[in-house]
Amino acid sequence: MNDYRKPIPQIQPWSAPFWEGTKKHELLIQECAECGARIFYPRKYCPECWSSNMGWSRARGRGRIYSHTTTMTGVETKFLEDLPFVLAIIDLDEGVRMTGNVVDCDPDDVSIGMEVEVVFDDVTSEITLPKWRPVKK
Amino acid sequence: MGKGKLAIVGVGEVPTGRYPDRAPWDIIYETCMQAVRAAGLDKNDIEGVISVNPMAQARLSSEIGFGKIPEELGLKGCNDVCICNAGGASTANCLRLAEQWIDSGIAKTVLIPHVTVHSVLPPDDLIAFFATAGMDLQWEYPFGTTYNGIVALMSQRYMYETGTTAEEMASVVVALRRWAALDPNSMFYKKPVTIEEVLSSKMVSTPLHARECNVLADGGAAMVVTSWDLAKEITSTPVYKLGQGATYMSASAVLRDDFFTREAWRKTTQTALDEAGITSNDVDVFEFYAAYPFCQCVMLEAAGICDPGEAGKFIMEGHTSPGGKVPCATIGDAVGRGHTGSGVSIANYVETARQLMGKAGERQVPDCNYALATSAGGAYMNAVTTIWGREPQ
Numbered sequence: 117m118n119d120y121r122k123p124i125p126q127i128q129p130w131s132a133p134f135w136e137g138t139k140k141h142e143l144l145i146q147e148c149a150e151c152g153a154r155i156f157y158p159r160k161y162c163p164e165c166w167s168s169n170m171g172w173s174r175a176r177g178r179g180r181i182y183s184h185t186t187t188m189t190g191v192e193t194k195f196l197e198d199l200p201f202v203l204a205i206i207d208l209d210e211g212v213r214m215t216g217n218v219v220d221c222d223p224d225d226v227s228i229g230m231e232v233e234v235v236f237d238d239v240t241s242e243i244t245l246p247k248w249r250p251v252k253k
Numbered sequence: 254m255g256k257g258k259l260a261i262v263g264v265g266e267v268p269t270g271r272y273p274d275r276a277p278w279d280i281i282y283e284t285c286m287q288a289v290r291a292a293g294l295d296k297n298d299i300e301g302v303i304s305v306n307p308m309a310q311a312r313l314s315s316e317i318g319f320g321k322i323p324e325e326l327g328l329k330g331c332n333d334v335c336i337c338n339a340g341g342a343s344t345a346n347c348l349r350l351a352e353q354w355i356d357s358g359i360a361k362t363v364l365i366p367h368v369t370v371h372s373v374l375p376p377d378d379l380i381a382f383f384a385t386a387g388m389d390l391q392w393e394y395p396f397g398t399t400y401n402g403i404v405a406l407m408s409q410r411y412m413y414e415t416g417t418t419a420e421e422m423a424s425v426v427v428a429l430r431r432w433a434a435l436d437p438n439s440m441f442y443k444k445p446v447t448i449e450e451v452l453s454s455k456m457v458s459t460p461l462h463a464r465e466c467n468v469l470a471d472g473g474a475a476m477v478v479t480s481w482d483l484a485k486e487i488t489s490t491p492v493y494k495l496g497q498g499a500t501y502m503s504a505s506a507v508l509r510d511d512f513f514t515r516e517a518w519r520k521t522t523q524t525a526l527d528e529a530g531i532t533s534n535d536v537d538v539f540e541f542y543a544a545y546p547f548c549q550c551v552m553l554e555a556a557g558i559c560d561p562g563e564a565g566k567f568i569m570e571g572h573t574s575p576g577g578k579v580p581c582a583t584i585g586d587a588v589g590r591g592h593t594g595s596g597v598s599i600a601n602y603v604e605t606a607r608q609l610m611g612k613a614g615e616r617q618v619p620d621c622n623y624a625l626a627t628s629a630g631g632a633y634m635n636a637v638t639t640i641w642g643r644e645p646q
């Protein structure tokens with residue numbers, strides 16, 4: 117697991133709880149305790165009201181695909197082994213939008229509006245990336 | 254937004270393409286000397302130098318940022334020097350800073366140069382630069398985002414919502430390459446493409462084919478700008494800045510409610526037109542620097558030329574091509590010109606000036622009195638729309 121060559125997220129002190137969550141296979145969303153805003157990506161202070169009183173809530177881990185693309189070429193060497201891979205924007209049920217990968221399916225089957233669920237990829241002993249797969253009907 | 258009283262009085266440019274033997278300083282000398290001579294000025298008349306930051310070339314960027322250009326060129330009258338970096342919107346900021354220097358008396362005439370030499374950089378370094386520049390290292394890059402990938406996501410959603418077909422999207426490239434085919438400074442001079450050729454090129458990131466993506470190239474350009482008053486004395490073909498609108502969207506595409514950036518362009522277009530005191534019907538040429546085909550569509554829709562979702566059809570009918578009723582992007586945008594990092598934007602302003610000076614050769618739009626030019630930086634972080642004209646008003 118330590119031969120992972122692709123970039124790992126550059127974590128900031130205030131985003132650390134998100135990555136501690138994924139490591140435990142939980143998807144956490146930052147929430148402002150002052151104004152109630154749900155925030156992605158995590159910030160040091162609330163981008164709505166500048167409060168420092170920030171908390172986290174556990175997301176259901178479900179969402180829909182807003183847009184997607186299957187990348188076939190034009191990537192750095194370290195991503196070559198993954199080609200083709202699906203990059204997507206996911207609208208979570210909780211109202212935030214994330215960029216991620218759709219996995220465990222044929223890229224041609226991915227479509228806008230498709231329901232997806234989070235799946236956790238333990239890429240190193242320290243880092244777990246949240247990814248997405250189609251919800252089985 | 255402050256009308257300013259800025260005018261372009263001279264431009265210089267070298268052909269875009271892969272010229273590994275042409276060093277950055279060859280390009281700087283050539284473009285700057287061309288621009289100063291075209292303005293009919295002496296080198297010592299240049300009182301300020303504001304450069305466009307070259308992307309992915311850290312050494313060159315620091316040489317220029319730390320004041321080398323006036324020294325190399327022997328600009329004895331130079332009062333100050335600076336470099337601007339806002340990605341593809343760098344040139345827009347060079348022009349605005351020049352306007353401030355001119356208004357405040359720091360400099361009567363300002364030289365704005367740009368140079369990029371990609372061909373000597375290792376291909377992996379270039380891919381790595383364009384994979385990470387403008388991408389979030391925590392929330393995007395670990396998932397394999399690239400510029401092409403981000404724009405593919407935007408294009409996919411645009412096609413889904415508007416019903417724009419793959420043929421219509423390919424026709425945007427056809428139109429841009431028709432303009433580029435008439436431009437001796439383009440790497441695609443005399444090389445038009447067909448819809449079939451676009452659609453049969455390699456798929457890069459669905460729905461973007463290779464010919465819908467940009468080819469990295471070397472290039473460079475320079476402009477000399479001054480005040481409205483001085484412009485009239487210097488040259489018979491001054492190009493006046495008449496109005497501008499600007500707005501910031503977001504660094505990350507994922508944080509944008511206005512996902513296609515259409516509303517941002519609508520707003521800045523309207524502000525610029527209002528300030529110039531004209532309507533989009535008065536605009537003779539739309540110099541859209543959109544960087545990718547789908548955004549040419551969005552900008553046409555934002556300018557009110559087409560209803561949302563209709564631009565692909567309109568472009569496929571040839572209306573934006575040479576001889577069409579709404580000429581757009583007459584250097585062919587980045588897809589037609591070759592991508593010179595932050596340089597496509599200056600090339601777009603240089604072409605805007607050429608069209609209004611009546612010096613655009615085979616691409617010349619007849620009776621060109623008003624031009625609209627756009628720039629944006631990063632992954633569409635902002636929208637800047639400027640109206641330029643042949644007469645002050």
Ligand SMILES: [Zn+2]
Binds near residue numbers: 162167
């Ligand atoms: Zn708040």
